[in-house]
Amino acid sequence: MRRLILAIPLLLFIQCKQQPAAPTGLVTEKAMVVSAREEASKIGSEVMRKGGNAFDAMVATELALAVAYPFAGNIGGGGFIVYRKNNGEIGGLDYREKAPLAAHKDMYLDSLGNVIPNMSTVGATAVGVPGTVAGVFEVHEKFGSLPFSELIEPVIALAERGVVVTEKQAKRIESYHDRFVEVNGDSTKFAQAFKAGDTIKYPMLAKTLTAIKEKGKDGFYKGEVAEKLASFIQEQGGFVTVEDLERYEAKWRDPVVFNYKDLRMISMSPPSSGGVTINQIFKMIEPHNIGKYDHNTARPIQLFTEAARRAYADRNYFLGDPDFVDIPLGVLLDDTYLQNRMKDFSFDNATLSSAVGHGEVEIVESSETTHYSIVDAQGNAISATTTLNGGFGSKLYSEELGFFLNNEMDDFSSKPGVPNMFGLIGAEANSIAPEKRMLSSMTPTIVEKDGHLYLVVGTPGGSTIITAVAQTILNVHEFNLSMQEAVNAPRFHHQWLPDYVVFEPDGFSKELIEELKSKGYKINEERTPIMGKVDAIRVLPDGKLEGGADRRGDDTAVGF
Ligand code: GLY
Numbered sequence: 001m002r003r004l005i006l007a008i009p010l011l012l013f014i015q016c017k018q019q020p021a022a023p024t025g026l027v028t029e030k031a032m033v034v035s036a037r038e039e040a041s042k043i044g045s046e047v048m049r050k051g052g053n054a055f056d057a058m059v060a061t062e063l064a065l066a067v068a069y070p071f072a073g074n075i076g077g078g079g080f081i082v083y084r085k086n087n088g089e090i091g092g093l094d095y096r097e098k099a100p101l102a103a104h105k106d107m108y109l110d111s112l113g114n115v116i117p118n119m120s121t122v123g124a125t126a127v128g129v130p131g132t133v134a135g136v137f138e139v140h141e142k143f144g145s146l147p148f149s150e151l152i153e154p155v156i157a158l159a160e161r162g163v164v165v166t167e168k169q170a171k172r173i174e175s176y177h178d179r180f181v182e183v184n185g186d187s188t189k190f191a192q193a194f195k196a197g198d199t200i201k202y203p204m205l206a207k208t209l210t211a212i213k214e215k216g217k218d219g220f221y222k223g224e225v226a227e228k229l230a231s232f233i234q235e236q237g238g239f240v241t242v243e244d245l246e247r248y249e250a251k252w253r254d255p256v257v258f259n260y261k262d263l264r265m266i267s268m269s270p271p272s273s274g275g276v277t278i279n280q281i282f283k284m285i286e287p288h289n290i291g292k293y294d295h296n297t298a299r300p301i302q303l304f305t306e307a308a309r310r311a312y313a314d315r316n317y318f319l320g321d322p323d324f325v326d327i328p329l330g331v332l333l334d335d336t337y338l339q340n341r342m343k344d345f346s347f348d349n350a351t352l353s354s355a356v357g358h359g360e361v362e363i364v365e366s367s368e369t370t371h372y373s374i375v376d377a378q379g380n381a382i383s384a385t386t387t388l389n390g391g392f393g394s395k396l397y398s399e400e401l402g403f404f405l406n407n408e409m410d411d412f413s414s415k416p417g418v419p420n421m422f423g424l425i426g427a428e429a430n431s432i433a434p435e436k437r438m439l440s441s442m443t444p445t446i447v448e449k450d451g452h453l454y455l456v457v458g459t460p461g462g463s464t465i466i467t468a469v470a471q472t473i474l475n476v477h478e479f480n481l482s483m484q485e486a487v488n489a490p491r492f493h494h495q496w497l498p499d500y501v502v503f504e505p506d507g508f509s510k511e512l513i514e515e516l517k518s519k520g521y522k523i524n525e526e527r528t529p530i531m532g533k534v535d536a537i538r539v540l541p542d543g544k545l546e547g548g549a550d551r552r553g554d555d556t557a558v559g560f
Pocket residue numbers: 369387388389390408411439440441442462463
């Protein structure tokens with residue numbers, strides 16, 4: 001009897017853990033889009049209400065973000081999607097930018113072999129060949145069900161009607177103002193001051209989108225738009241030519257797929273490092289049953305940090321464009337290899353990154369890029385992450401075409417051993433070559449549970465993307481948070497080098513920080529940035545959808 005009484009709280013606890021958390025985000029019956037702006041989520045959702053599928057909604061949402069969220073939404077950048085159809089078929093699309101034909105390994109080095117400051121980050125010299133327009137056409141041709149014109153028309157209308165500036169957007173535009181003027185002079189659209197409540201209209205972007213509507217992919221990569229774009233970039237000192245644009249192709253890639261406990265995860269493969277790195281992190285923590293600890297306490301933070309430390313050390317050394325380098329994926333993702341990597345892990349003391357690798361670098365920025373998640377009424381799912389790299393990319397804005405150009409060339413390692421703008425140290429595998437794709441951290445991810453769609457997850461955040469996606473999945477699955485709670489939960493990050501843990505503001509107590517410090521963790525207490533803006537969807541046990549829209553931004557879930 002006494003034993004039974006003692007067992008009751010334990011049974012209740014296990015029972016509690018097994019009941020999925022009640023939703024706290026938007027719940028819809030059938031379909032949902034979660035993206036960085038309400039305008040884009042609405043356009044994507046409307047496409048599905050009209051009978052379009054998730055792939056149609058992807059086309060509309062991606063293009064709508066180029067209008068509503070020029071900070072990272074784009075037609076001058078690139079991205080990745082991972083999809084899962086309702087019949088279980090999965091795939092990935094790489095519409096990542098690539099290096100122009102004129103690019104070469106030392107293009108950002110001076111005569112002494114030193115990296116030339118800003119050349120790979122600011123202005124025309126930083127621009128890679130954009131992939132987004134090729135990406136949306138590839139998706140539409142393969143899986144779309146509505147005519148392309150029906151998908152782009154609401155986006156053109158939005159560009160003409162204009163987008164109301166939010167408080168957060170006004171602050172961002174203000175903080176980038178001087179850089180816009182430095183790169184573009186003082187007479188372009190973004191040299192003006194905008195305040196919250198103003199409406200920004202994009203008539204020139206509407207014109208470019210109309211050319212795409214009328215001529216398809218060629219409306220961007222050939223003819224008038226391509227000629228104007230290439231001349232503009234070259235006049236400003238950059239390298240992208242008409243031939244580069246004409247040769248651009250999006251590529252279908254097999255995603256990285258792995259099991260974690262009762263979950264099956266599907267994430268992006270190289271040239272994104274996202275899938276490989278979260279695969280390594282999850283497999284390194286799997287034997288330790290992280291869910292038995294309280295959320296965001298010392299032990300799960302230690303476990304996650306040590307796995308991330310080891311995974312990022314591999315990421316930075318081995319990964320690059322698979323069309324150019326041989327990546328030893330078989331070894332990197334092998335269970336025994338990963339368990340051996342964690343052999344020296346102990347809860348008593350931090351492992352020093354110098355024992356795993358070497359170098360001293362600094363994280364500079366981490367909030368760019370944008371992500372959206374889509375589920376349609378048939379159960380098809382898309383996880384899409386798209387970027388200009390930095391906020392507003394290279395800051396180079398074509399007034400005539402109405403959009404910003406990326407600074408994605410900085411995602412190559414300009415010089416092995418020297419950090420990029422995210423503080424990531426690259427290696428030979430990610431060195432520059434003509435037509436090569438630069439390594440990415442974008443981690444669009446779909447999770448299945450018991451063979452059914454369970455989560456659609458992703459985020460911006462540069463090098464912090466991978467850890468934010470992994471923590472969001474763990475928050476739902478191991479710590480039993482709702483989708484919205486999992487997105488809201490404070491995040492932390494470690495990326496091997498620099499060897500310190502970074503915490504978001506206000507989410508972690510002084511005592512916890514002191515406890516970690518006493519175990520040898522180096523903690524950057526001066527820098528507590530916001531990490532990522534996760535936009536995610538959870539399929540509830542009754543088949544309804546719960547959105548997790550990140551309040552760190554203006555992100556919004558819309559559906560029906
Ligand atoms: N530009 C950020 C990334 O691709 O990871």
